[in-house]
Amino acid sequence: MTLFFIVVTGVLLRLYRLEVFSLWFDEADSVLSAIQPLQTLEMLKAGRVLVMHNLFLNFWKIIGVDEFRLRLSSVIFGVLAIIILYLLAKRVFDKKTALWSAFLLAISPFNIYYSQELRPYAMMVLLTICTVYCFIKGWEEKRILYWSGYVIFAVLNFYTHWIAAFYFFTLIVYSVFWCRRDAGARKMFFISNIIIVVLSVPWVWSLVRISRLVIDRDSLFSQISIGWIPPVDYTSILWTLKNFTAGYSVNHFAAVTTLLLYGLFFFRGIFCSRDKQKILLPLLLFIVPVILLFGISKYRSCYIDRYLIASCPFFCLIVACGLKETKRIFSFFALVAFTVFSAWALTIQYNNFLAGSFIEHRGVQCKKQERQAAEYILNNLEVEDGVFHVCRSTVLPFEFYFKYTDRLKMPPGKREHPQLLVFLKEENDSGVGLELCRYSLVTGDLDDRYVYRPVDVTVEDFDRIWLVFSEWDFVLASKPGSLENKMLEVLKKNYRIEDLKQFSGVIVYLFIKK
Numbered sequence: 292m293t294l295f296f297i298v299v300t301g302v303l304l305r306l307y308r309l310e311v312f313s314l315w316f317d318e319a320d321s322v323l324s325a326i327q328p329l330q331t332l333e334m335l336k337a338g339r340v341l342v343m344h345n346l347f348l349n350f351w352k353i354i355g356v357d358e359f360r361l362r363l364s365s366v367i368f369g370v371l372a373i374i375i376l377y378l379l380a381k382r383v384f385d386k387k388t389a390l391w392s393a394f395l396l397a398i399s400p401f402n403i404y405y406s407q408e409l410r411p412y413a414m415m416v417l418l419t420i421c422t423v424y425c426f427i428k429g430w431e432e433k434r435i436l437y438w439s440g441y442v443i444f445a446v447l448n449f450y451t452h453w454i455a456a457f458y459f460f461t462l463i464v465y466s467v468f469w470c471r472r473d474a475g476a477r478k479m480f481f482i483s484n485i486i487i488v489v490l491s492v493p494w495v496w497s498l499v500r501i502s503r504l505v506i507d508r509d510s511l512f513s514q515i516s517i518g519w520i521p522p523v524d525y526t527s528i529l530w531t532l533k534n535f536t537a538g539y540s541v542n543h544f545a546a547v548t549t550l551l552l553y554g555l556f557f558f559r560g561i562f563c564s565r566d567k568q569k570i571l572l573p574l575l576l577f578i579v580p581v582i583l584l585f586g587i588s589k590y591r592s593c594y595i596d597r598y599l600i601a602s603c604p605f606f607c608l609i610v611a612c613g614l615k616e617t618k619r620i621f622s623f624f625a626l627v628a629f630t631v632f633s634a635w636a637l638t639i640q641y642n643n644f645l646a647g648s649f650i651e652h653r654g655v656q657c658k659k660q661e662r663q664a665a666e667y668i669l670n671n672l673e674v675e676d677g678v679f680h681v682c683r684s685t686v687l688p689f690e691f692y693f694k695y696t697d698r699l700k701m702p703p704g705k706r707e708h709p710q711l712l713v714f715l716k717e718e719n720d721s722g723v724g725l726e727l728c729r730y731s732l733v734t735g736d737l738d739d740r741y742v743y744r745p746v747d748v749t750v751e752d753f754d755r756i757w758l759v760f761s762e763w764d765f766v767l768a769s770k771p772g773s774l775e776n777k778m779l780e781v782l783k784k785n786y787r788i789e790d791l792k793q794f795s796g797v798i799v800y801l802f803i804k805k
Contacts, residue, residue, distance in 0.1 A: 293390075297397050298373060300398065301393075301396075301397035302366070304637065305366040305369050305406045308407075308641050309362050309363070309366065310357065312358075312643065312660070313659060313663070314361075314409065314662075315656075315658060318361075318362075318410060319691040321344065321345060322348060322352065322361065322409070322695075323690060323694075324345050324348075325345045325352060341451065342450050343414070343451040344410070344451055347364070347414070356695045361409050362408065364409070365406050365409060365410070365414070366406055366407065368406065368416070368417045369402060369416070369417075371417050372402075372416045373396050375417065375420045375421055376389075376393055376396055376607070377389045380393070380611065382427060383427060383573075384569060387615050389611075391610075391611035391614045392604070392607050392608045394629075395610060395611060396603070396604055398637075399607065399633070400538025400539075400540070400637050400640050401535055401538050401596075402416070402604075404539065404640060405597060405600055412452075412597050415452045415455065415600065415601050416600055416601050416604060418447050418451055419458050419604075420604055421440070422441060422448055423458075423572075425438070425441040425444060426462055426466075429441050429480065430466075430476050430480070433475055433476045433479060438480070438483045442483050442486050442487055442490075446487055446490045446491060449494050450494055452598070454580065454584070454601070458576060459487070460583070461575050464579070465571070465575055466480055469568070469571060469572075517591070517592065520594065520595060520653060520654070523585055523588040523589060526650075527650075530596070530651050531581065531596050531599060532550060533546045533651070534596045534651075535553075535602075536549045536552075536553040537632065538636045538637070538640055539652040540639035540640040541635065541639060541646055542646050543647070545632065545636070548632070549636070552625075552628055552632065553610055556610045556613030556617070557610050559616060560609040560610060564613075565616075570612060573605040573608045573609055574609060576602065577605040577606045580601070580602050581602060584599060594653065596654070596655075643657050659688075659796025660795040660796060661685060661796075661797060663794045663795075663797075664759065664761075664794045665688070667792055667794075668757050668759075671801075672757070675753065675755065676753065677753035677755070677757070678757040679756060679757065679778065680759040680761075681758075681759070681760065681775050681778055682759075682775075685761040685796075753804075754804045755789075755801065755802065755803050755804070756801075756802040757799060757802075758799070758800040758802060759797065759799055760798040760800065761796060761797040761798070785804060785805055786802035786804055786805060787803055787805055788801070788802060789802065789803045
């Protein structure tokens with residue numbers, strides 16, 4: 292097993308079916324947020340603490356805005372994380388441990404999932420590993436080069452995701468209690484941390500501002516951003532460990548078997564390692580962020596497994612230490628077992644299946660094919676048409692595909708800007724009165740946001756109406772009192788259904804006035 296083979300394996304697993312599924316809500320939000328020129332301070336003032344990935348996309352989207360090229364950035368971050376983890380493990384332990392660490396990260400279904408998603412998590416994993424690597428090299432060699440790298444990667448990580456503060460805190464605790472080095476190294480460490488704090492002041496200010504909104508349970512921001520996250524209990528940590536090892540897709544039998552396999556070598560790595568001092572740092576980097584996030588979530592639930600993804604490489608590193616202490620014949624069987632279980636999980640994962648209830652994969656839903664539905668509408672759209680979309684959770688992908696498409700060829704007509712009309716919430720118990728968002732399919736302009744208009748008045752503007760029926764949970768959406776069914780009732784009064792198409796997670800109706 293060589294590093295080249297491991298990296299190639301990691302690349303292929305992350306490229307496979309990369310472009311198959313449409314961008315989901317958060318991915319589309321990342322692209323749409325990156326449209327404006329670089330204005331970091333303005334983004335922070337607006338409460339955007341995850342600015343680094345958006346700033347990166349300002350440059351990256353130049354190479355193309357299709358799913359493959361956009362998500363390729365996360366693939367690159369994921370592959371680089373494998374290489375840097377290898378260098379880190381080799382530096383702290385030895386080459387054998389480094390190869391095992393890189394291999395486990397390369398085949399990890401959990402890491403592959405987020406290395407195929409246009410979100411900041413793969414970037415955060417890479418920056419966290421780079422921060423730790425420079426931290427260790429700085430203490431060992433006391434060179435300005437590594438302390439500078441420590442500062443740069445730590446600051447970039449802060450602006451990538453707020454959870455980075457937990458890993459920074461862990462490094463501080465470790466250095467205070469366990470790094471007994473010379474005064475020169477401690478001085479450089481102290482100065483580096485002062486610089487990190489100073490450079491992170493805008494981030495801290497923005498985080499404090501957002502935290503106040505999150506703490507207020509009645510605020511709209513709190514309800515939208517984390518109000519959907521279920522409360523935590525001690526099983527939440529168990530599901531996190533299961534997802535770290537087996538991913539989101541396998542059944543409970545496979546999950547328990549995989550977790551036991553990883554757990555065996557994890558505890559072997561802790562208790563059988565020849566150097567307990569070396570194993571302590573990765574152990575803290577794995578455990579402390581999980582405990583901190585869990586503790587905060589007991590007050591206001593914000594516990595999502597993907598927030599803790601940067602702990603996963605250090606979990607792999609500890610498991611690798613256990614494998615390194617195992618006899619060669621058992622290591623071979625372990626290699627086969629890890630490969631088989633990973634292949635099993637990835638086969639299901641690539642086919643867009645999630646096992647168990649929502650509590651087992653917080654914040655993750657099956658992918659929907661908004662792209663196919665949007666292209667179908669655009670290929671058949673007439674200049675006088677209106678497009679209605681009801682679901683807040685799936686509308687941003689439609690906005691993305693309407694904006695970044697070359698399929699729309701509008702003939703000149705009376706209405707120059709056909710509109711996507713997005714109805715966000717019910718306002719009137721006596722009818723279907725809703726907040727209205729107008730989005731031009733031609734110019735991409737977005738105006739009249741949150742303007743209340745009754746649906747039965749709005750539909751009179753159109754002879755043909757496309758209704759996009761999509762929801763995270765079709766069971767809820769299909770209930771008689773749901774917003775979607777109320778929309779159907781209003782339209783059926785004066786329109787007839789001309790066409791109906793079903794896609795994965797999306798239904799498209801075409802209504803024509805009677």
